[in-house]
Amino acid sequence: MIQPDVSVDAALVAGKVPAELFDGLIGLTSLRGEKLIEAMRLNLVEAVPQHVAAARQGVSPSMLSTKLKRLRTTSAVVASLSEFYGPGDPVAGTMANTQFFRLLALTSLRGEQLIAAMRAVLVDDSLQIEAARKYGVSTSMLCTKLKHLREVSDAVAPLAPYYRLDQGSIPSGDTAAAQ
The missing domain is CATH 1.10.10.2690 (Arc Repressor Mutant, subunit A)
Structure with a gap:
């Protein structure tokens, strides 16, 4: 580092x-x-x-x-x-709401349902499949966008x-x- x-x-x-x-x-x-x-x-x-x-x-x-x-x-x-x-290493667990939205500002993600599902997974600690169903988004799309946001977070660290x-x-x- x-x-x-x-x-x-x-x-x-x-x-x-x-x-x-x-x-x-x-x-x-x-x-x-x-x-x-x-x-x-x-x-x-x-x-x-x-x-x-x-x-x-x-x-x-x-x-x-x-x-x-x-x-x-x-x-x-x-x-x-x-x-x-x-x-040191990041602590495993959920992401703060403020951190989530600030990271989101560094991306081009804009879909309200997708963002809500991502927030549910990263901030509220929901399972991906549950968040995808709740917000009506594809589980594969959610997985892909979560990976992207984690990559942004890894680049910021x-x-x-x-x-x-x-x-x-x-x-x-x-x-x-x-x-």
């Missing part, structure tokens, strides 16, 4: 974003354009001014600005989730320490292991 040694502002300040965090956040988005992602990396990781990064990669400055805003929104959601991910503040700093090295 990454042991960050710097505090990260959820707003993603140019030049202050560790490469590992940047890569993890990009992985949580649907952004795929290599030039655009590289321009974002130049700005956020290497402190290259936005207009210079856009010019170097041949992307529109307004597009770069829009996608940076989107990445900052993703960062804010991950920051809000950091309280749910502590050091290593990013959480970048945002978890303890008296103004993020634990690193031996300090993180001791918590």
Whole structure:
């Protein structure tokens, strides 16, 4: 697991974003354009001014600005989730309602019945087959979407320490292991 040694502002300040965090956040988005992602990396990781990064990669400055805003929104959601991910292995059991809806914000899932069934399984600890029947969704669809949400949660977990503040700093090295 990454042991960050710097505090990260959820707003993603140019030049202050560790490469590992940047890569993890990009992985949580649907952004795929290599030039655009590289321009974002130049700005956020290497402190290259936005207009210079856009010019170097041949992307529109307004597009770069829009996608940076989107990445900052993703960062804010991950920051809000950091309280749910502590050091060590996650404890088996149910998910908090707040955590469920914050993770959901990182996905494109929108079907009310499917979301209700997923919530029943992850928050209320219902059996998948019971939740599928109750909310009228396919058990295979429910299983697939639950797996996706768990993958999102697994992707957020290593990013959480970048945002978890303890008296103004993020634990690193031996300090993180001791918590």
